[in-house]
Amino acid sequence: MPDAPEKTIAAVLARHKGDGTRLMQILREVQEELGWLAPETITEIARGIGWPRARVEGTAAFYSFFHTRPRGKYCVLWSDNITDRMLGNRDLMLALCKKLWLEPARLSEDGLVSVNTTSCTGMCDQGPAVLVNYRAITRMTPERVDQMAELIRNQVPLDEWPADWFRVEDNIRRKDALLDHGLVPGEALAAAMEKGSKAFLDEVKASGLRGRGGAGFTTGMKWEICRDAPGSAHYVVCNADEGEPGTFKDRVLLTSYADLVFEGMTLAGYAVGAQKGLLYLRGEYRYMKDALEAVLARRRGEKLLGSRILDKDFTFDIEIHFGAGAYICGEESALIESLEGKPGRPRIRPPFPVTRGYLDQPTTVNNVETLAASCLVARHGGAWYAKLGTAKSAGTKLMSVSGDVERPGIYEYPYGVTVAQILADAGARDTQAVQVSGPSGVCVAAEEFGRRICFEDIPTAGAFMVFDESRDMFEVARNFAHFFAHESCGFCTPCRVGTQVVARLMDKLAENHGSPYDIDEMFKMHRLMQGASHCGLGNSACNPLFDTLNKFRPAYERRLKSLEYEPAFDLDAALSQARQMTRRDDAGAHLSNED
Amino acid sequence: MSENTFLLDGEAIPFVPGQTVMQAAKAAGKYIPHLCWHPEFKPHGSCKLCTVKANGRFVSSCTMEAAAGVTIENRTPELDDKRRTLLQLLFVEGNHFCPSCEKSGNCLLQATAYDLGMMSPHFDHFFPDRPVDASHPDILLDFNRCILCSLCVQASEQADKKNVFVMGGRGMRGRRIIINSESGKLGDTDFAASDRAASICPVGVILKKRVGFAVPIGERKYDQAPASVVEVTK
Ligand SMILES: Cc1cc2nc3c(=O)[nH]c(=O)nc-3n(C[C@H](O)[C@H](O)[C@H](O)COP(=O)(O)O)c2cc1C
Ligand code: SF4
Ligand code: SF4
Ligand code: FES
Numbered sequence: 001m002p003d004a005p006e007k008t009i010a011a012v013l014a015r016h017k018g019d020g021t022r023l024m025q026i027l028r029e030v031q032e033e034l035g036w037l038a039p040e041t042i043t044e045i046a047r048g049i050g051w052p053r054a055r056v057e058g059t060a061a062f063y064s065f066f067h068t069r070p071r072g073k074y075c076v077l078w079s080d081n082i083t084d085r086m087l088g089n090r091d092l093m094l095a096l097c098k099k100l101w102l103e104p105a106r107l108s109e110d111g112l113v114s115v116n117t118t119s120c121t122g123m124c125d126q127g128p129a130v131l132v133n134y135r136a137i138t139r140m141t142p143e144r145v146d147q148m149a150e151l152i153r154n155q156v157p158l159d160e161w162p163a164d165w166f167r168v169e170d171n172i173r174r175k176d177a178l179l180d181h182g183l184v185p186g187e188a189l190a191a192a193m194e195k196g197s198k199a200f201l202d203e204v205k206a207s208g209l210r211g212r213g214g215a216g217f218t219t220g221m222k223w224e225i226c227r228d229a230p231g232s233a234h235y236v237v238c239n240a241d242e243g244e245p246g247t248f249k250d251r252v253l254l255t256s257y258a259d260l261v262f263e264g265m266t267l268a269g270y271a272v273g274a275q276k277g278l279l280y281l282r283g284e285y286r287y288m289k290d291a292l293e294a295v296l297a298r299r300r301g302e303k304l305l306g307s308r309i310l311d312k313d314f315t316f317d318i319e320i321h322f323g324a325g326a327y328i329c330g331e332e333s334a335l336i337e338s339l340e341g342k343p344g345r346p347r348i349r350p351p352f353p354v355t356r357g358y359l360d361q362p363t364t365v366n367n368v369e370t371l372a373a374s375c376l377v378a379r380h381g382g383a384w385y386a387k388l389g390t391a392k393s394a395g396t397k398l399m400s401v402s403g404d405v406e407r408p409g410i411y412e413y414p415y416g417v418t419v420a421q422i423l424a425d426a427g428a429r430d431t432q433a434v435q436v437s438g439p440s441g442v443c444v445a446a447e448e449f450g451r452r453i454c455f456e457d458i459p460t461a462g463a464f465m466v467f468d469e470s471r472d473m474f475e476v477a478r479n480f481a482h483f484f485a486h487e488s489c490g491f492c493t494p495c496r497v498g499t500q501v502v503a504r505l506m507d508k509l510a511e512n513h514g515s516p517y518d519i520d521e522m523f524k525m526h527r528l529m530q531g532a533s534h535c536g537l538g539n540s541a542c543n544p545l546f547d548t549l550n551k552f553r554p555a556y557e558r559r560l561k562s563l564e565y566e567p568a569f570d571l572d573a574a575l576s577q578a579r580q581m582t583r584r585d586d587a588g589a590h591l592s593n594e595d
Numbered sequence: 596m597s598e599n600t601f602l603l604d605g606e607a608i609p610f611v612p613g614q615t616v617m618q619a620a621k622a623a624g625k626y627i628p629h630l631c632w633h634p635e636f637k638p639h640g641s642c643k644l645c646t647v648k649a650n651g652r653f654v655s656s657c658t659m660e661a662a663a664g665v666t667i668e669n670r671t672p673e674l675d676d677k678r679r680t681l682l683q684l685l686f687v688e689g690n691h692f693c694p695s696c697e698k699s700g701n702c703l704l705q706a707t708a709y710d711l712g713m714m715s716p717h718f719d720h721f722f723p724d725r726p727v728d729a730s731h732p733d734i735l736l737d738f739n740r741c742i743l744c745s746l747c748v749q750a751s752e753q754a755d756k757k758n759v760f761v762m763g764g765r766g767m768r769g770r771r772i773i774i775n776s777e778s779g780k781l782g783d784t785d786f787a788a789s790d791r792a793a794s795i796c797p798v799g800v801i802l803k804k805r806v807g808f809a810v811p812i813g814e815r816k817y818d819q820a821p822a823s824v825v826e827v828t829k
Contacts, residue, residue, distance in 0.1 A: 043777045054775035058763025061773065326765065343763060348640050348658045490743070490770030492641050497684035500767045501718055528680050531653035532643045 008033045009041060013048040020049035021359070023059055023341030027066055028283070028322055036067040055342075062343035062489075064118065064325030065134060065283045072107050072114040074152045079129040081120035081245040082435075082479040083402045083465055089128035092145050093117070099149035113152050119327055119483060120245035121284045124402035124465070125171050125409045133158055136287050137165045166287070170252045171409025174425060176396045177388055178260075178373055179412050185259045186304050188375035192267055193312055201227065201271045204374060206382030208394035213239055213330075213367030214437070214461040214536075219374065222354055222364055227272040229355040229362035234274040237339070237358060237365040238265050240281045241323055241330035244438035245483060246463030249398035250368040252410050254281070254288060257372060258295045262318055264371030266305065267378055269316040272364055277318040280335050283325050292320060327487035331535055332365040333357075334489065345491050346535035367461070369398055389415030393454035401426045403466035413453070420449040422464060430469040433552070438463040439480035440540035443473070443547035474555040477548040478506040484541040495538025498529045502542065509559045516560060519549065601665040610661035617645055617657040620669075626823040627669055628678050628707055630685075630797060631744035632657040636753065639745045642685075644678050644707065679713045686716045688767060689723065690739035697807045698799030700815030704742060705798075706822035721767070728774070730782030733804050740799045743770055747792045747801060754791035759784045772800075 003011075012029045016022040026045060031037055037060050046053040060066045067075075078084065078093045097104055097115050107114045123129035126138040132148075135158060144165065151161055172179060192200040205220030226234060238261065242250040253261055265277040281288065296318055299305045307315045321339055323329050329338045333347035336358050357363025373395055377385045386394045393415035399422060402408045406427025413422070423431055434444045436453070437460040444451060444458070451457050467476060485503040490496040502525050505518050526542035533539045549556060600607040601616070603625055610619035615638060620627050630642040638657040645656045648668040656667070668674060685704060693699050728736040747760040759781070763773040776783035787793070788803055795801070812818070816825060 039777050052758035052761060052775050053777065054758065054761035054763070054773040057773050058761045061764040061769060061771075063765070343765070348638070486766065488766050490764070490766045493643050493681050493684055496743075496767050496770065497688045500688075500721065501684065504719070524680070528677055532646045532677060532681070534640065534643070534655075 005034055005038075005041060006044065009044045009048065013045070018048050018050070020051050021340045023049065023051075023056065024063075024324060024338060025321060026341075027056075027060055028324060031066060035073070036069065036071045038070075039068075042068070049341075059341060059343055062326065063283075063323075066324055070107070070111060072112055073155070074113040075131075075133055076113065076115045076148075076152075077118035077121075077131040078116070079119075079121040079123060079127060079131070080117035080479075081124055081127075081483075082476050083124040083246065084120070084127040084129060085475075085479060086403065086471065087128045089140070092128055092140050092142065095142065096145045096149060099146065100152065112155070118325065119243065119487060122242055122248040122251050122282070123168065124246055124248055124400065126169055127402075131284065132161075134283060134286050135166060136168060136284065138168055139165075168251070168255070168287070169409075170256055171407075172252065172256075172412075173401075173407055173409045174411040174413065176412040176414060177376060178369075178396050178398070179257070179410075181257075181260060181376060181379075183260070183263075183375060183379055185263065185299065186302060186310065188263050188378035189266055189270070189304060190310060192270060192378040193310055193314065197270050197273070200267070200378060203382040204271065204377050207377040207385035208382075208392075209370065209373060209377055209385065210393065210455060211367055212369035212373070212397070212461065214244075214440075214459075216455050216459050219366065219370055222366070223268060223271045226354040226362045226364040231361040233276070233359075233361050234269075234272050235358045235361060235363040236265050236268040236272065236274045236277040237332075237335065237353075237363055238277065238279045238368055238371055239330065239332065239335060239365050240279055240285070240368050241327075241335060242282055242285075242368070243327035243330045243487075244440065244461055244463055245480075246400060246402060246435065246438045246465040247461055248400045248402075249410055249462050251285060251288075253368050253372055253398070254285070254292065258292055259299070260372040260375050261368055262295060262299060263304070264366075264374045265318055266309070266316050267374050268364055268366060268371060270314060272362070274364075275315050275317070277316065278339060278358070279318060279320045280323060280329070280339060281320055282323045282329075286322060289320065289322075296320075326489075327483075328489045328535075328537055331537065334535070335365065336363065343489070345489050346537075369462070390452075390454045390456060392456050397453060397460070398462050399453070399460075399464045400462050401464045401466065404428060404431065404468035404471070405466050415454040416452050418450055418452050419444055419458075422453070423449065423466065426466070428466050428468070431466055432469045432471060433467045433473060433476075435465040435467070435476065435544070436460050436463065438465070439483055439544050440536070441543065443476075443544060443551060445551045472555055473548045473552040474506075474509070474559065477544045478503075478510055480544040481506045481541075484537065488537060488541070492532075492534035492538060494529045494532045495534070495541060498525050498533075498538070499541050501525055502545065506545075509556065512559055512561050514556075514560050519556060519560075522549070599661075599663055601661055601663065601667060603667045604669050604671075608661075612661075614661050615657060616647065616649070616659045616661050616667060619661045620656070621827050624827050625669070626827050627656050628675075628711065628822075629657060629826070630703060630707065630742060631746065633746055633749075633795070633797075636746065636749040639749070642681070642742065642744060644681055646677060647674065675711055679708075679711050680717075682708045682711065682713050683715075683717045685742050686713075687718045687720045689741060690720075690725065696740065696799045697802050698740070700810075700812050700818045702799055702817070703797035703822065703826075704740075706817035706825070709817070710822040723768070725771075728781050730780040731784075731786060731804075732782070733788040734781060734786065734793060735802045735804055736781055737800055737802065738772065741772060742798055743772075744797060746795045746797065747772065750792035750795040751786075751790065757785060757790065757792075759786045759790070759792060 046056040128140040209219040210216045329344040334344035338344045353363045399411045481503045485499040488499045629645040631639045640658040647656045725738040751759045
């Protein structure tokens with residue numbers, strides 16, 4: 001007999017000491033036990049943390065992975081990045097639905113199973129990928145779909161499913177300074193503590209290390225501002241939300257280089273004067289929890305975490321927080337809101353997190369890769385690190401390569417590598433375009449393959465999705481448009497409604513109901529959203545449209561029905577029901593769209 | 596130019612340090628279109644109607660702190676054009692049938708649209724399925740008209756200390772006002788018609804029952820003067 005729900009909730013609340021800032025973790029753990037978050041469950045949690053009930057519901061309703069309505073015993077979510085689509089995820093999903101006698105997005109009548117899509121799960125090099133009850137499964141095939149339907153119908157517990165399905169490969173194809181670091185745990189930290197925190201910070205500044213999360217802010221400067229900001233406590237946050245479709249390098253770092261990442265966080269704590277670090281890990285990577293906790297426990301035993309680190313006067317520890325399916329939580333201020341138990345809504349800036357972040361205290365938010373790279377600076381010095389890469393882009397970059405290549409996976413290069421080089425190394429043929437940095441990045445066409453990956457030319461968080469000549473670049477852009485419409489947090493008008501308008505226009509074009517007028521409308525939305533949106537999501541949401549419209553215009557024009565205005569729906573088709581009812585199908589019962 | 600002034604469409608506007616551009620403009624009798632901003636509450640920064648260009652960069656004037664010497668463009672054709680588009684987006688996102696709305700003439704959304712010369716909704720409507728809540732004895736909620744400005748949230752939290760309304764959910768299809776009761780009904784909360792939140796809504800969501808159409812259409816707030824006048828004098 002499972003415990004009564006109240007007992008389960010009470011146990012979870014006790015584990016988190018009734019602390020509302022831990023609401024994300026409380027909701028996840030309660031849901032893992034009870035299946036979903038019923039109205040009375042939410043009331044109970046609200047009482048336990050002393051928050052207004054509506055606030056708890058507001059958070060629960062924000063995240064895709066929280067369920068405020070009954071959920072199937074099996075919840076199957078197909079990763080729906082364009083790379084999954086290219087590997088045939090749609091057909092596989094429909095086949096699974098057919099075998100289970102249900103429609104996508106609908107819970108089966110017996111409450112057993114639901115099948116739906118979700119944003120990219122970070123398995124682009126080994127898709128098509130799914131999450132079953134939020135556990136990652138890679139490399140889906142028609143055979144696996146057949147077996148999965150059987151397992152679900154027979155209600156076989158997930159733990160008894162073939163272990164091989166849950167295998168996630170690193171697929172490291174090229175190593176450079178970071179992946180070949182050769183450090184033993186504690187080596188970088190000892191070197192930094194030998195120098196002292198101020199001198200170490202100077203090394204980081206001298207290294208020219210810049211953020212790997214997208215914006216490219218100088219890490220040394222960020223740490224210095226944070227260190228100098230007054231506050232009752234300082235915090236280090238490692239941004240492992242990795243939500244940008246096509247990116248999966250942080251997953252590999254946390255799988256096989258966790259020591260390096262945690263050591264980087266500890267170094268950051270040492271530099272800014274923090275005692276606490278928080279790893280914000282996307283919900284899709286929930287499966288890493290035990291392995292990461294084990295690394296933390298070992299490091300505590302080795303005096304690399306906890307009080308009196310390396311027997312010196314430095315205290316620092318790390319805690320893992322999970323996201324719950326919201327791309328916007330990769331934006332640093334939305335991430336902090338989420339860490340505080342709230343919906344992931346980007347804050348008004350200034351103030352920036354470095355002065356007022358987590359719990360309103362100075363906080364440095366850094367990408368996983370940035371923190372890992374700081375270990376090299378600690379061990380080898382700033383001057384050594386600055387020599388790697390190009391003048392304005394010191395060091396190396398991990399690229400997540402997926403799509404039409406023979407060898408998808410992780411490639412590490414010194415900054416300055418050309419797009420063409422990466423394509424050649426990965427075994428790409430007849431390449432039409434590369435989407436660098438995911439949907440919010442740039443679409444690079446063949447004539448630009450001589451361009452370089454670095455802050456001087458193409459800055460990137462590392463996604464590198466390759467499309468060969470057989471691919472339809474319009475469909476790529478349409479997939480991205482739907483991604484943004486799904487992930488917009490909804491706070492500001494231009495992005496909340498604009499992303500929906502754009503997705504609808506793209507669908508209209510896809511159904512061959514578009515006209516040049518609709519293309520102008522998309523440019524207009526681009527101009528509005530780019531300036532008026534509250535955060536980076538809305539500001540860059542139209543980038544893929546803009547790029548593909550400019551570089552692959554024929555992919556759009558092929559779809560234009562006429563050169564005049566077209567209504568969004570087919571008037572004649574809309575009348576078909578009336579024709580059926582009146583049993584008429586003569587010419588007079590049809591409308592001509594050419595009128 | 597004296598020390599604490601900035602330029603708004605070419606005119607020097609004085610400010611007190613700490614004031615936002617919006618506050619200083621209003622104090623000087625200058626209208627910057629806005630929907631989610633209200634002088635009694637902290638700026639929310641979500642509607643983006645107040646977007647201006649400060650030294651050439653787009654910013655929300657309700658959240659931007661005034662700074663000496665900054666050049667701000669406000670009522671330029673480019674910016675008003677963007678504002679009209681934002682208004683259109685708000686109109687098609689919800690279900691607004693002005694002729695039958697109790698708030699007609701007192702509605703800031705409608706008045707701003709008139710003032711900025713928005714002639715049509717332009718985009719196809721989304722026709723969302725949104726609830727009406729008549730469970731409270733004195734108050735009716737019609738969420739078809741909600742523009743997600745959060746003023747009711749702020750009023751209930753900061754003025755009434757009740758938290759009856761909370762903003763939750765994600766995206767256009769999810770973001771909504773959540774009522775603070777397990778049933779989700781206003782009648783099951785401690786909301787009162789005398790609450791500040793009961794009279795804060797700039798559009799026609801939160802309505803007092805039995806007082807409908809007390810002032811005839813044609814004689815209401817924005818019938819007598821346009822938004823650009825009312826909003827800098829009230
Ligand atoms: C919509 C959006 C999503 C983002 N997602 C991520 C992410 O998944 N991981 C990340 O490190 N940074 C992400 N960022 C950038 C962060 O806001 C922030 O700049 C970064 O974590 C800082 O770390 P860095 O200085 O090491 O790059 C995102 C930004 C935006 C606007
Ligand atoms: S731009 Fe989009 S994601 Fe960012 S705050 Fe606005 S609605 Fe939210
Ligand atoms: S109900 Fe009214 S006040 Fe509240 S968010 Fe909606 S429009 Fe704003
Ligand atoms: S008034 Fe400034 S964003 Fe709404």
